[in-house]
Amino acid sequence: MTMAKRDTYTPESLLAVAVKVFNERGYDGTSMEHLSKAAGISKSSIYHHVKSKEELLRLAISRALDELFAVLGEPGAVEGRAIGRLEYVTRRTVEVLLAELPYVTLLLRVRGNTDTERWAMDRRREFDHQVAELLKQAAADGDLREDVDVRLATRLLFGMINSIVEWYRPERGGAATSDEVAAAVIHTAFSGLRTHR
Amino acid sequence: MTMAKRDTYTPESLLAVAVKVFNERGYDGTSMEHLSKAAGISKSSIYHHVKSKEELLRLAISRALDELFAVLGEPGAVEGRAIGRLEYVTRRTVEVLLAELPYVTLLLRVRGNTDTERWAMDRRREFDHQVAELLKQAAADGDLREDVDVRLATRLLFGMINSIVEWYRPERGGAATSDEVAAAVIHTAFSGLRTHR
Numbered sequence: 122m123t124m125a126k127r128d129t130y131t132p133e134s135l136l137a138v139a140v141k142v143f144n145e146r147g148y149d150g151t152s153m154e155h156l157s158k159a160a161g162i163s164k165s166s167i168y169h170h171v172k173s174k175e176e177l178l179r180l181a182i183s184r185a186l187d188e189l190f191a192v193l194g195e196p197g198a199v200e201g202r203a204i205g206r207l208e209y210v211t212r213r214t215v216e217v218l219l220a221e222l223p224y225v226t227l228l229l230r231v232r233g234n235t236d237t238e239r240w241a242m243d244r245r246r247e248f249d250h251q252v253a254e255l256l257k258q259a260a261a262d263g264d265l266r267e268d269v270d271v272r273l274a275t276r277l278l279f280g281m282i283n284s285i286v287e288w289y290r291p292e293r294g295g296a297a298t299s300d301e302v303a304a305a306v307i308h309t310a311f312s313g314l315r316t317h318r
Numbered sequence: 319m320t321m322a323k324r325d326t327y328t329p330e331s332l333l334a335v336a337v338k339v340f341n342e343r344g345y346d347g348t349s350m351e352h353l354s355k356a357a358g359i360s361k362s363s364i365y366h367h368v369k370s371k372e373e374l375l376r377l378a379i380s381r382a383l384d385e386l387f388a389v390l391g392e393p394g395a396v397e398g399r400a401i402g403r404l405e406y407v408t409r410r411t412v413e414v415l416l417a418e419l420p421y422v423t424l425l426l427r428v429r430g431n432t433d434t435e436r437w438a439m440d441r442r443r444e445f446d447h448q449v450a451e452l453l454k455q456a457a458a459d460g461d462l463r464e465d466v467d468v469r470l471a472t473r474l475l476f477g478m479i480n481s482i483v484e485w486y487r488p489e490r491g492g493a494a495t496s497d498e499v500a501a502a503v504i505h506t507a508f509s510g511l512r513t514h515r
Binding site: 278 | 463465466467469470471473474475476477478479480481482484485494498499501502503505506507509
């Protein structure tokens with residue numbers, strides 16, 4: 122029998138536990154029972170904070186999406202030449218991904234079995250679309266090489282960025298810092314995508 | 319009740335069905351019952367071809383790994399300057415990935431719950447390691463930019479390549495060809511990673 126601990130959770134700290142379990146077991150493979158065990162509180166205590174497992178998913182994914190979409194409204198993302206805005210958005214996307222690693226990991230792994238997952242996928246597509254528009258504008262400005270199709274370039278750029286959740290482990294000794302990873306992505310992607318001066 | 323069809327499978331055609339189901343449901347989520355339904359033959363007919371679900375996994379993953387490791391032995395991968403060999407291996411890896419898409423997808427998704435999965439992950443690491451050695455050699459030759467750490471560069475290169483299984487759909491109209499995708503990866507990654515002349 123598990124000793125239930127006193128429920129001292131805030132919605133935020135409970136969410137952190139839930140996201141960890143979702144990422145380990147997959148959202149579909151996680152039951153309220155699993156969440157209750159991981160949090161060390163009863164299921165009814167969890168229902169005191171949230172209506173359902175899906176509400177936890179929505180809260181977690183909203184956190185990732187809010188941070189990502191906020192980037193698109195920052196001055197660096199809206200002012201100046203498209204290529205500069207694109208590099209800015211790429212750098213900040215990597216920073217958000219690393220700062221909110223479990224939340225963005227969850228966002229990137231959802232597959233669309235529930236309304237919340239389908240909504241998350243729609244919002245992701247919208248984000249990708251807005252970045253793709255920046256690539257298009259940069260291409261129109263003559264700042265991107267012409268022999269890589271803009272749609273392919275967008276896919277490869279996000280492929281590189283999103284792969285970070287698969288291998289970045291902040292707790293590992295000698296791991297690259299957030300700044301180093303962001304700089305490596307920028308250097309790798311853009312000295313390639315940008316036309317040579 | 320399902321009408322069982324006559325078992326006209328070869329080991330290869332049965333494997334193709336199994337890989338499709340593994341990729342759709344996940345290996346853990348697939349039972350012999352699922353395979354039997356998807357193939358339209360009885361479980362005992364499947365057991366006539368293979369000993370177990372795990373044997374199907376091992377056959378499928380071997381196919382992907384054999385093709386990938388074969389690349390490393392091709393003349394373009396062993397002759398000449400490291401940067402040229404690295405570009406060659408990158409191009410051929412993308413080609414193998416696209417030619418054997420379901421098999422490589424399965425390989426990239428295994429997570430290590432069985433001996434076969436752990437073996438697959440070891441072999442993947444060995445492949446990545448051999449490519450990382452090429453990057454190291456190219457860096458030592460002065461052919462890679464110095465401001466991106468070789469380990470990070472390897473991660474980002476594979477991040478970009480491996481992401482292809484997530485978005486490439488050969489059946490979609492207007493999709494890029496294998497050559498276009500390979501060229502886009504080379505252009506994007508190496509005009510960035512290679513020092514400017």
